[in-house]
Amino acid sequence: MSTTARPTTPPEPMAPEVVSREGNSMVLSMGPQHPSTHGVLQIMLEIEGETVVKAEPEIGYLHTGIEKSAENLFWTQAQTVIERMDYLAPESNALCYALAAERLLGIEGKIPDRAQTIRVLFSELTRIASHCVWLGTHGIDIGAISVFFYCFDLRENLLDLQEAAGGARMHPNYIRIGGVNGDLPQGFLDRFDALLEKFPGRMRDLRGLLQANPIFQDRTIDVGTLTPEEAVRWNVTGPALRASGIAYDVRRAFPYCGFENYEFEVPTRTEGDAYARFLVRLDEMEESYKILKQVRKRLDTPGAIAIDDPKISAPPKETIALSMEALIHHFKIVSEGFRIPPGDAYASVESPRGELGYYIVSDGGNRPYRIRTRPPSLYNLQVLKHIAPGNLIADLVVMIGSLDPVFGEVDR
Amino acid sequence: MPSTQTPSITGLATDPTSLRADIGDAEVRRVDLAGLRALMEELHAQGYSMLLDLGAVDYPQRTPRFDIVYHLLAMPVKASSLAEVGTPKRLRVLCGVDGEQPLCPSVMDLWPSADWAEREVYDLFGISFTGHADLRRIQMPYDWEGDPLRKDYPLRGPARDRAPRPAFALKSNVVAGAPPSGRTLEALQAQVKAARERSARENEG
Known part of the structure; x- marks a missing residue:
C-alpha cells in the first residue's frame, strides 16, 4: 500500500516578516477563529513560555469595501450599508452619517425637536445594547458564563424597541437625513416605560455578578494599563480614554442633537486598567438610563419628526394617495435621490466605542463622492500591540475584551 | 455599475473642498x-x-x-x-x-x-x-493587485465564467454539456434501482 506524498518542507508562517524567531521564543498565530477575539482578529504572537514578547494584530478578514459601496449608492441608500459597519450600534453610525450630510446641506439647525429627542433616545438605547454585548462576551472570556444570559435578555428588550420603531431588529435604518423615518408607533411608550422600570434592577444584577467578584478582579485589575499620555498618543477614545482619566466625551465636547440640554455625568477613572474600563462602561449604562428618563418626559410632547422639506425627507407614505406632489416627491427621492451641494464636512458622535466620525465629500451629485470613517474600534485595537508585550496570553484575552473592538468597523 | 433605473447625477465639482462654504x-x-x-x-x-x-x-x-x-x-x-x-x-x-x-x-x-x-x-x-516602519497592506490580501478606493478602480470585477450546469443528457430544456464520468440519467436510474432492490432484500432477510 503506497503512502500519499507529503510536502517535505513545513508550511511558512503566515506573515514571516512580522515576527522573528530568535532565542527561546516561538511564534503563535492566535485567531482568526479564536473565540475570544470577538470576530475575526488574528494576532501574530512571539512568546517566551506564556509571556508575550511581541504582538502584531492582523486585521482585514472582514473587509467588505463598505466605503467603496457607499460611493456608488444614493445619499439615502448609503445609510443602509453604513449601519452595517458597527453592527452592535447601528444607530450611532446612522446618526453620525446623517449629521455629516445635514452639515453639508446646511440644515443642521432646522431639525425639529421631537426628531432630535428620538435620535437621542436611540443613540442611548443602542449604547446600552452594545455595552450589554460587551459585558456578556467579556464575562465569557474570563469564565463567567451566567452574566451573558442576563445581558442578552436585557439587550433583547432594547432590540424589541428598535424593531417596533424601525421595523428591523439589528439594522432598523430608522434615523435618516433630515430626521427620523416615521413617528414612534402606538404602544411604544408603554414598552419603553416597562423597560425603564426593569433596567435598575437588572443593572444591580449585572453589577452584583461581577463587580465585587474576586476572580473577576484578579483577572482585570492592573491588566492592560494605559496612562493618559499613552492613550492620547495612540488615539484611544471612548470608555478606554475615560478610564485613563481624561473626561473627553463628544456629547459634551462637541454637542449634537441637543445633548447640551440633558443632565448626565461623564464617568471617569484614573487607573486605566481593564477593571477601570469595566467600571466606566457600567457607569455609562447608568448615565444612559438617566438620559432615557429625561427623554421619556420630552416624548409626551407631539411634534414633527423630520425636516419640513419634501426634497430631502419624503412626506408620510399615507399622503401619496391624497396629494400629487407627495407622490412626485416620493418618486423623485426613491428613483434618483437628492443632491447635496459640493463641499466636505466632518461630524462625530460618541458611539459606544468612542469617537465615531465621518468625513464626507460631495461633488454636488446624488451620490456621496467619498465617505471616510473614523472608526473608534480600529484605533482602540491598535493600542494592543503597545500594551500586550510583557503580559501573559491569558491577559491578552482580557485586554481585547476590555477594548471592545467590533470588526465590522475595524475592517469595514 | 449604475443601472438605467438609478440615474447617476454626477456632480460637476472637480475640487469640492475649494468650493466649501x-x-x-x-x-x-x-x-x-x-x-x-x-x-x-x-x-x-x-x-x-x-x-x-x-x-x-x-x-x-x-x-x-x-x-x-x-x-x-x-x-x-x-x-x-x-x-x-x-x-x-x-x-x-x-x-x-x-x-x-x-x-x-x-x-x-x-x-x-x-x-x-x-x-x-x-x-x-x-x-x-x-519613513513608515512597516508599510504593507492591511485590509486587502498581501498579493492583491490594484488600489480599490481609487476612482478608476471598478466596483465589481469581470463576471465570473458561468460554471457548467449539471446537465443530464436526456433533459431537453438544459443545454447538454459533457456529463461527469458515468453520471448519465440512465446510470443514476440504474443505481437507484439497485439500491432499492438491495434494501428490499435486506428487509425480507
Whole structure:
C-alpha cells in the first residue's frame, strides 16, 4: 500500500516578516477563529513560555469595501450599508452619517425637536445594547458564563424597541437625513416605560455578578494599563480614554442633537486598567438610563419628526394617495435621490466605542463622492500591540475584551 | 455599475473642498507636500496631541490628484476633568499629493496611531509613506493587485465564467454539456434501482 506524498518542507508562517524567531521564543498565530477575539482578529504572537514578547494584530478578514459601496449608492441608500459597519450600534453610525450630510446641506439647525429627542433616545438605547454585548462576551472570556444570559435578555428588550420603531431588529435604518423615518408607533411608550422600570434592577444584577467578584478582579485589575499620555498618543477614545482619566466625551465636547440640554455625568477613572474600563462602561449604562428618563418626559410632547422639506425627507407614505406632489416627491427621492451641494464636512458622535466620525465629500451629485470613517474600534485595537508585550496570553484575552473592538468597523 | 433605473447625477465639482462654504466643523488648513512635515512638527509642538484620523480622497480630474486628510485634536495629555477638556481645538489639514505612485512623508514618529491609518491609505489608494516602519497592506490580501478606493478602480470585477450546469443528457430544456464520468440519467436510474432492490432484500432477510 503506497503512502500519499507529503510536502517535505513545513508550511511558512503566515506573515514571516512580522515576527522573528530568535532565542527561546516561538511564534503563535492566535485567531482568526479564536473565540475570544470577538470576530475575526488574528494576532501574530512571539512568546517566551506564556509571556508575550511581541504582538502584531492582523486585521482585514472582514473587509467588505463598505466605503467603496457607499460611493456608488444614493445619499439615502448609503445609510443602509453604513449601519452595517458597527453592527452592535447601528444607530450611532446612522446618526453620525446623517449629521455629516445635514452639515453639508446646511440644515443642521432646522431639525425639529421631537426628531432630535428620538435620535437621542436611540443613540442611548443602542449604547446600552452594545455595552450589554460587551459585558456578556467579556464575562465569557474570563469564565463567567451566567452574566451573558442576563445581558442578552436585557439587550433583547432594547432590540424589541428598535424593531417596533424601525421595523428591523439589528439594522432598523430608522434615523435618516433630515430626521427620523416615521413617528414612534402606538404602544411604544408603554414598552419603553416597562423597560425603564426593569433596567435598575437588572443593572444591580449585572453589577452584583461581577463587580465585587474576586476572580473577576484578579483577572482585570492592573491588566492592560494605559496612562493618559499613552492613550492620547495612540488615539484611544471612548470608555478606554475615560478610564485613563481624561473626561473627553463628544456629547459634551462637541454637542449634537441637543445633548447640551440633558443632565448626565461623564464617568471617569484614573487607573486605566481593564477593571477601570469595566467600571466606566457600567457607569455609562447608568448615565444612559438617566438620559432615557429625561427623554421619556420630552416624548409626551407631539411634534414633527423630520425636516419640513419634501426634497430631502419624503412626506408620510399615507399622503401619496391624497396629494400629487407627495407622490412626485416620493418618486423623485426613491428613483434618483437628492443632491447635496459640493463641499466636505466632518461630524462625530460618541458611539459606544468612542469617537465615531465621518468625513464626507460631495461633488454636488446624488451620490456621496467619498465617505471616510473614523472608526473608534480600529484605533482602540491598535493600542494592543503597545500594551500586550510583557503580559501573559491569558491577559491578552482580557485586554481585547476590555477594548471592545467590533470588526465590522475595524475592517469595514 | 449604475443601472438605467438609478440615474447617476454626477456632480460637476472637480475640487469640492475649494468650493466649501464655512461650516465650522473644524479649522481648515491646506498645505503643499513640501511644507507638510514642517507644519506637522509645528502642530505637534503646539499641543495637537491626538491625530484623530488620517484618510485620503481621490480627485482624478484635478492636479494634484489625491488629498491626504488629517484631523487633529488638541487634547490634554494628563488626567483632566470635563471642564479642563472643554471643547478641544479640532484642525483639518489637507495636503495634495500627485503621481501614479505618490509619496508622502509619514507622521508615525509624531503620532504612533498613524501606523494603521497610513497603512490603510497605502493599501486602498496606493500612496506610499516615506519613513513608515512597516508599510504593507492591511485590509486587502498581501498579493492583491490594484488600489480599490481609487476612482478608476471598478466596483465589481469581470463576471465570473458561468460554471457548467449539471446537465443530464436526456433533459431537453438544459443545454447538454459533457456529463461527469458515468453520471448519465440512465446510470443514476440504474443505481437507484439497485439500491432499492438491495434494501428490499435486506428487509425480507
